[in-house]
Amino acid sequence: MNAIPLEEYxxxxxxxxxxxxxxxxxxxxxxxWRFRAREMEPYMPSQxxxxxxxxxxxxxxxxxxxxxxxxxxxxxxEGGAPLRLSPCDLYPYLRGRTLWLxxxxxxxxxxxxxxxxxxxxxxxxxxxxxxxxPNLVRQxxxxxxxxxxxxxxxxxxGGRVCMVHVVQGWALANNTQVAGGGVxxxxxxxxxxxxxxxxxxxxxxxxPRAEPKSQExxxxxxxxxxxxxxxxxxxxxTRPHLIFHxxxxxxxxxxxxxACVDYPDPAAVGGGSFNKAAQEVLRDYGVPVxxxxxxxxxxxxxxxxxxxxxxxxxxxxxxxxxxxxxxGVTELLLWTxxxxxxxxxxxxxxxxPDVGATEWGCSEMRYY
Numbered sequence: 001m002n003a004i005p006l007e008e009y010x011x012x013x014x015x016x017x018x019x020x021x022x023x024x025x026x027x028x029x030x031x032x033w034r035f036r037a038r039e040m041e042p043y044m045p046s047q048x049x050x051x052x053x054x055x056x057x058x059x060x061x062x063x064x065x066x067x068x069x070x071x072x073x074x075x076x077x078e079g080g081a082p083l084r085l086s087p088c089d090l091y092p093y094l095r096g097r098t099l100w101l102x103x104x105x106x107x108x109x110x111x112x113x114x115x116x117x118x119x120x121x122x123x124x125x126x127x128x129x130x131x132x133x134p135n136l137v138r139q140x141x142x143x144x145x146x147x148x149x150x151x152x153x154x155x156x157x158g159g160r161v162c163m164v165h166v167v168q169g170w171a172l173a174n175n176t177q178v179a180g181g182g183v184x185x186x187x188x189x190x191x192x193x194x195x196x197x198x199x200x201x202x203x204x205x206x207x208p209r210a211e212p213k214s215q216e217x218x219x220x221x222x223x224x225x226x227x228x229x230x231x232x233x234x235x236x237x238t239r240p241h242l243i244f245h246x247x248x249x250x251x252x253x254x255x256x257x258x259a260c261v262d263y264p265d266p267a268a269v270g271g272g273s274f275n276k277a278a279q280e281v282l283r284d285y286g287v288p289v290x291x292x293x294x295x296x297x298x299x300x301x302x303x304x305x306x307x308x309x310x311x312x313x314x315x316x317x318x319x320x321x322x323x324x325x326x327x328g329v330t331e332l333l334l335w336t337x338x339x340x341x342x343x344x345x346x347x348x349x350x351x352x353p354d355v356g357a358t359e360w361g362c363s364e365m366r367y368y
Contacts, residue, residue, distance in 0.1 A: 060109065060305050062325035069302055070328040074335075077296070082335035087118050090334070092350040093341040094159040096358050098152070098192060100240070102183065103201035104167045105323060106248050106330075111163035113331045115153055118161065123154045128362035130162050136190050137363070139179035140164060143171050145205070148183070151365055158358045162191075169202040169224030173231035184231055188239050195355070196240035197348055199290075199337065200228065203247035203274040209322060210252070211263060213273035221274055222281050229285030236286070241346040243288045245337070246275045248329075249297040251304065251321040258307040260321035262299075288346045292336040296329055303329040 062070070074082040093099075101111050115122065129137045130150045140150045145167050152162035166172065166183050173182035180186030184198070192198070206224065207217030232242055249272070251260040275294060282289050297303070306319040324330045341348045 060323055060325045062303075062328040066303060066325055066328050070300070070332065073296060073300060073329070074332050077332075077335075082332050085335050085338055087121055090118070090338050090341075091121060091155070091159070093197070093338075093348060094155060094161065096158050096351045096355050097195040097197065098159070099161045100187065100192065100196060100198045101161065101163045102166050102172075102198065103245070104165070104204050106204065107199075107201050107245075108163060108165055109324060109326065109330045110333055111151075111161065113326060113334055114161050116327070117331065117334055118153070118155065121155045121157075123156050126154070126362055127365040128152045128154060128160075128360070129365060130164075130191050132361040132363045133190075134363070139186060140183070140191070142179065143183065144168070144175070144177050145171075152360075154360060154362060160360060166202065167205040169206070169221075169228055172200065172202075172224075173227050182231070184235075188235065192240050193358075194238060194240060195351060197341070197346075198240045198242045199245050200242065201245045201247060203278075204250075204322060206274065209250040211250075211272055218273055218277055222277050225278060225281040226285075229282055229287055232285055232287050241348045243290050243340060243346050243348075244278055244282055245290045245333075246278060246293045248293050248324065248333070249300075251301040253306070253319045253321045255318075258319065260301040260304040260306045260319060262301050288340070290336060290340045290345065292339070293333055296332045296336070297324065300324075300329045 071083065074080065099114075101107050101114070103110075119125075128151070130140065130152050131137055137150060141148045143166060146165060148164045148166065150162065150164045152160045154160045164183060164187070171178055171182065172184050175182045178186065180189055187198070202224065203221070206221045207213050213221075228244070236242070252263060253259075254261045272294065275291075279289055279291075301321065303324045304319070304321045305323060305325055306321065308319075340346075
């Protein structure tokens, strides 16, 4: 089927109605990139010519078989350690600070997984803007290509988890199209504290999903990584703990079986070219790269929405083999973050008891 572009600017406040778990911030004073279709949201997996659009039901629910397969996958990792992770294991690293998750739609899925995992610690089950200053929130929302839609959950006892939707690395630093010169300098100057943890990922929007990536895309991606690395070197001594989280694997779609499948060549794992580039480039700048995302996602072509996400181009059906359903593989990536925190990556450690609980005001988000 031919792709139908569902994204467009909406200026009529009467159309700002959307029933969704964690929709975009309600900012009627200024038009942002809004979506007309109820319960649907478009994704564009890359800027490459010929990329398909996907319309994906919210949330990306796993089938019972997909969830069971994810549990089996987790059971094989370090004797089933991911299945034993509890919110109380993660909480000491979150108390008194903000965990910032910055990235594309897969990072947004990781934020949703954190919402569910930390449900018992999530205060009042309200979603809040990252600041009570609406002008600052608008600046963090007004990003190139896609709105930042920043949002946070507050945890009992002080602490929060926040997400900013940043689809390409170019927006992070040294970018005049973003207030403050980039998402990270804007965040560091107005939203975060030196105690915070910033987890960054970008990749899917930097090239086509097929592997291996051409040299043209890899070189451009490395330039974006170097921008991040240079900013990190200039701020590492006084700013939040920053780590780069490697990209989840994508897989080919097989139209005949209407399923996502393994790559014929095991060496050509989706996301592998960019993950390798991230390891190579960011190592030179001292930016910690948290691995293991591919370890969980590469052997899990069954973990995508697949044919349930309708899309295509020029009459050729294309299922979604980039996002992961939930509860499933995405939830396992919380364990990879906890592992990094527990190992002290980037100097991360629980804050000492004499650091008081941070209290943030909550400008509650509205959804449409």
